[in-house]
Amino acid sequence: MDTKKTSLYQLHQDSKAKFVEFAGYQMPIQYSEGIVEEHRFTRNHSGIFDVSHMGQLFIYGQEDLADDLERIFPLDLKNLKLNHSKYSFLMSDNAGIYDDLIITKIKDGFLIILNAACKENDFKILKELLNDKYKMILDEERSLIAIQGPKSVEILKSVIRGVENLNFMSGNWFTLDDHNIYVTRSGYTGEDGFEVSLTNEFADGFTRRLIDKGAKLIGLGARDTLRLEAGLCLYGHELSKDKTPVEANLKWAISKERILKGNFIGSDIITKQLNNGVSKIRVGIKPEGRIIAREKTKIYNESNLEIGEITSGTFGPSVNGPVAMGYVENEFSKKNTKIFLEVRGKKHPATICSLPFYKKSYVKGVN
Amino acid sequence: MSEIKYSKEHEWIKLEGDIATIGITKHATEMLGDIVFTELPEKGSNVEKDGTAGVVESTKAASDVYTPVSGEVVDLNQSIVDDPSKINQDPENSAWFFKLKIKDKSEMDTLMNKDEYDKFAKESSA
Numbered sequence: 158m159d160t161k162k163t164s165l166y167q168l169h170q171d172s173k174a175k176f177v178e179f180a181g182y183q184m185p186i187q188y189s190e191g192i193v194e195e196h197r198f199t200r201n202h203s204g205i206f207d208v209s210h211m212g213q214l215f216i217y218g219q220e221d222l223a224d225d226l227e228r229i230f231p232l233d234l235k236n237l238k239l240n241h242s243k244y245s246f247l248m249s250d251n252a253g254i255y256d257d258l259i260i261t262k263i264k265d266g267f268l269i270i271l272n273a274a275c276k277e278n279d280f281k282i283l284k285e286l287l288n289d290k291y292k293m294i295l296d297e298e299r300s301l302i303a304i305q306g307p308k309s310v311e312i313l314k315s316v317i318r319g320v321e322n323l324n325f326m327s328g329n330w331f332t333l334d335d336h337n338i339y340v341t342r343s344g345y346t347g348e349d350g351f352e353v354s355l356t357n358e359f360a361d362g363f364t365r366r367l368i369d370k371g372a373k374l375i376g377l378g379a380r381d382t383l384r385l386e387a388g389l390c391l392y393g394h395e396l397s398k399d400k401t402p403v404e405a406n407l408k409w410a411i412s413k414e415r416i417l418k419g420n421f422i423g424s425d426i427i428t429k430q431l432n433n434g435v436s437k438i439r440v441g442i443k444p445e446g447r448i449i450a451r452e453k454t455k456i457y458n459e460s461n462l463e464i465g466e467i468t469s470g471t472f473g474p475s476v477n478g479p480v481a482m483g484y485v486e487n488e489f490s491k492k493n494t495k496i497f498l499e500v501r502g503k504k505h506p507a508t509i510c511s512l513p514f515y516k517k518s519y520v521k522g523v524n
Numbered sequence: 525m526s527e528i529k530y531s532k533e534h535e536w537i538k539l540e541g542d543i544a545t546i547g548i549t550k551h552a553t554e555m556l557g558d559i560v561f562t563e564l565p566e567k568g569s570n571v572e573k574d575g576t577a578g579v580v581e582s583t584k585a586a587s588d589v590y591t592p593v594s595g596e597v598v599d600l601n602q603s604i605v606d607d608p609s610k611i612n613q614d615p616e617n618s619a620w621f622f623k624l625k626i627k628d629k630s631e632m633d634t635l636m637n638k639d640e641y642d643k644f645a646k647e648s649s650a
Binding site (some may be wrong): 187192194382447448449451471474479501 | 585605608
């Protein structure tokens, strides 16, 4: 199968991107300045991320749709306000995670943003679960551009007036040069920012306008270091069919109301795990010194017993040191627990720590 | 007179008397990206030609560093352990990795000169 290209492919090439195949797409891993500089630019200024490979699933319907989706997602969707977004999961009967996603209430239904590698499968699962009752479009005609970092609001509002009034995890339709654009205030970096859904033919021109205003293109490499510092999960690493939202330490995303009622896919297991606890759980891990513990690194306790495995690990440019996440047996998951990471045959000391590694203070500047 | 040669694993080696200084090439740093971690061999240890003699990690991945010749490690560049970004800044000069007291000068003959290496690097990245 040929790898797909996003609408920004030419722009990536013009910007000297190094490409990598990701979920069937040719995507930029980095540009000429490199991952560390791109990471810092996003933290200090404003970075643009082409996330057009992600799925934009529109499902059209009214109240019965919200009812039906509540049987699938552990969310209070009937009370979700227009243009408000929630983080959630598509789960199996055993509460294993098929995908993590953002669902937004729009006028005629719901918009669900899906991971690129999962979107086709998600579509199939959802179509079957909804008995083909609703019009569903996995929209390939639209691109998705994220703009993240402290200067993003100034830059984006100079192009699309009004976006500055959006609250975190909410969105709205805007019009620019007769194009309909859906903008949400959200992201995957731990920074203030937006995600912009727009037609493919408008994506290149729009993104060049953001660049003219001072934002810079950022590749998947820095996207990974940014999200890891922010303690955010990546599907295929922290999340998979073998992990539940409770094990992934994401129970905050499950509606308490819905837990009481049950009746969503996976609710039996979720309720059981919430009541009885889990045997393994996702934690933040801070290696001592500079050693980097990457995915699949084994984790040991002080008695040299294997207690878990790293799911993501890298060097965090803003933390200026190594950072990691992984799963450990529950009894070793307390903050400040000493653990050991086996890297290239040697055991290196590390500590269980709270997430995120990097936290922004959202205090607005004082004039 | 010093002689600089290059290996297929993208190390450079400068020989002065029987002391060889070894580092990684600019081309290697460009392939690796931002280097954020360095591990060097132990001082006093013996390393064998084409054996591993350290590790560099970029934000993307870990790569072994190989020694292009055999010898005893007589000196280490601690500054690239303390600040690995120096390797990206000046790979073929101040950011050398380690120095060896070499055993067999003829091992140098198996390595490439600058022109040969440049051609090799260009072809291997094409």
